[in-house]
Amino acid sequence: MYVEIKQSPELSGEVSLYGAKNAVLVIMASLLLTSGKSLLKNVPASSDVLHMITLLESLGAVISFDHETHELWVDTSSVDKWRVHPDIMKKMRASILVMGPLLARFSRADIALPGGCVIGTRPIDFHLKNFSKMGVEIQSGGAYLKTHVRQLSAKDLVLEYPSIGATENLMMAAVCAPGTTRIINAALEPEVLDLITVLQKMGAQIAIEPPATIIIKGEDALKPIEHELVVDRLEAGAFLLAAAITGGTVFLSNANKDHLAVFLLKLEEMGHLVRSGPKGTGILFKATKSPQAVSFKTAPYPGFPTDLQAPMMAIQCLAQGRSVIDETVFENRLVHIRELQKMGAQISVEGSKAMVTGVDELYGASVIASDIRASCALAIAGLAAKGTTIMTGISHWRRGYDHLEKKLASLGASIALSHSLHLTKPLSETKSAQKY
Ligand code: EPU
Numbered sequence: 001m002y003v004e005i006k007q008s009p010e011l012s013g014e015v016s017l018y019g020a021k022n023a024v025l026v027i028m029a030s031l032l033l034t035s036g037k038s039l040l041k042n043v044p045a046s047s048d049v050l051h052m053i054t055l056l057e058s059l060g061a062v063i064s065f066d067h068e069t070h071e072l073w074v075d076t077s078s079v080d081k082w083r084v085h086p087d088i089m090k091k092m093r094a095s096i097l098v099m100g101p102l103l104a105r106f107s108r109a110d111i112a113l114p115g116g117c118v119i120g121t122r123p124i125d126f127h128l129k130n131f132s133k134m135g136v137e138i139q140s141g142g143a144y145l146k147t148h149v150r151q152l153s154a155k156d157l158v159l160e161y162p163s164i165g166a167t168e169n170l171m172m173a174a175v176c177a178p179g180t181t182r183i184i185n186a187a188l189e190p191e192v193l194d195l196i197t198v199l200q201k202m203g204a205q206i207a208i209e210p211p212a213t214i215i216i217k218g219e220d221a222l223k224p225i226e227h228e229l230v231v232d233r234l235e236a237g238a239f240l241l242a243a244a245i246t247g248g249t250v251f252l253s254n255a256n257k258d259h260l261a262v263f264l265l266k267l268e269e270m271g272h273l274v275r276s277g278p279k280g281t282g283i284l285f286k287a288t289k290s291p292q293a294v295s296f297k298t299a300p301y302p303g304f305p306t307d308l309q310a311p312m313m314a315i316q317c318l319a320q321g322r323s324v325i326d327e328t329v330f331e332n333r334l335v336h337i338r339e340l341q342k343m344g345a346q347i348s349v350e351g352s353k354a355m356v357t358g359v360d361e362l363y364g365a366s367v368i369a370s371d372i373r374a375s376c377a378l379a380i381a382g383l384a385a386k387g388t389t390i391m392t393g394i395s396h397w398r399r400g401y402d403h404l405e406k407k408l409a410s411l412g413a414s415i416a417l418s419h420s421l422h423l424t425k426p427l428s429e430t431k432s433a434q435k436y
Contacts, residue, residue: 005382005389006414011248013411017236018044018402019229023191025094026168027198028052032101036224037075044402051092086112086143100172108148126166130157154179162187162300168195174216175204183214189301190259194230201225233259237308238376240285244272245315245384247287255283262304269294293321293358298329310336310377316356317345323356336374339367343385369393372400383413
């Protein structure tokens with residue numbers, strides 16, 4: 001299977017965003033804290049969500065997911081297992097997020113080390129060190145990391161880096177630890193705040209103290225919830241960048257401008273026009289025809305999101321001037337550069353920094369996506385590249401997005417998922433293959 005992308009006209013039209021993948025995964029895990037039936041709304045049917053469904057079902061949850069209405073019902077009444085099979089764990093790093101809720105519910109959790117994208121070593125030491133501090137005993141060896149605790153203890157937990165996953169995992173354990181837990185230097189991304197809203201709906205007592213401390217008062221019983229997810233700022237980024245590279249105009253009807261402040265600032269610095277929607281919600285975007293290159297550095301929220309670094313790099317490849325991009329969150333998140341170079345991009349790398357010199361044209365090529373956001377970057381580059389781009393490695397594309405290709409096509413993009421291994425035109429005959 002591959003995605004075929006052709007040089008596309010200016011994108012134009014309106015699109016509505018799904019709930020955030022990185023919110024729904026952790027919120028699904030958090031439902032293990034309750035016993036009963038919960039409803040999540042605007043859930044994307046991305047393959048990571050389907051993996052999380054498999055994981056929860058393997059623990060005994062009963063789930064129904066309507067792909068048309070995007071409603072996900074999760075009944076956790078009959079959850080009776082605390083061991084996650086390595087085959088499930090290895091498919092998705094976010095599997096680690098069931099550790100906190102399982103410890104809270106069963107005082108034990110056996111998990112294998114998680115898998116996920118190839119964007120660095122991605123240790124889980126912040127999770128484990130702080131679980132130990134809360135009294136959890138951790139034994140490694142064999143296929144599983146075996147953890148158990150007599151009684152979770154409320155503690156002051158300090159994160160040396162505001163890790164999203166560690167903040168979420170510890171918070172979900174702490175909601176059932178008697179006393180007051182404080183997570184200092186916590187991550188406060190919109191997806192973390194959405195989890196906090198959900199935990200509060202369940203009955204948990206959680207407050208945020210500036211600059212970045214989450215205070216949790218442990219509760220005994222938490223109840224099932226109904227919740228509409230925060231919208232996906234990364235899906236929003238994909239549409240804005242696709243419109244930018246094709247010179248188009250789009251309206252994202254339910255996007256939240258505040259969740260993308262630094263990213264939108266950089267788009268404006270490039271010369272693009274960004275406005276709020278008519279009633280204050282939504283983002284109206286109109287691309288400039290002569291984009292200027294901008295430099296940026298990824299950082300925890302509210303800084304420039306690492307998950308938009310690769311897609312933003314794709315549009316720098318055709319901007320006027322030179323852009324310096326510094327990836328500070330992950331140590332190996334520049335793998336997409338090799339693929340962009342195949343398309344004619346001029347990029348050099350020094351350590352964590354990529355130097356992009358804008359070129360006049362990109363050319364379609366055969367490229368491989370190495371992680372979710374790399375797949376987005378390559379698709380965006382493909383929309384402006386002359387000829388046809390064939391992207392493989394699309395398990396990543398499907399992990400992060402729910403049929404993004406169909407939504408892009410509805411705005412005029414020439415992009416489609418192909419199930420056939422037969423290419424309409426051999427790559428050796430395309431202009432890109434002649435050039436590279
Ligand atoms: N880190 C450690 N030790 C830990 C945990 C993290 O050293 O115990 C390091 C990581 O290696 C990384 C940095 O801390 O260098 C930040 O990692 P974080 O824990 O914040 O990331 P995560 O929770 O594993 C989530 C998203 C990622 C997103 C990152 C950063 C989910 C399910 N995943 O991962 O999403 O890139 O935060 O914003 O929420 C994606 O959507 O494409 C994606 C990879």
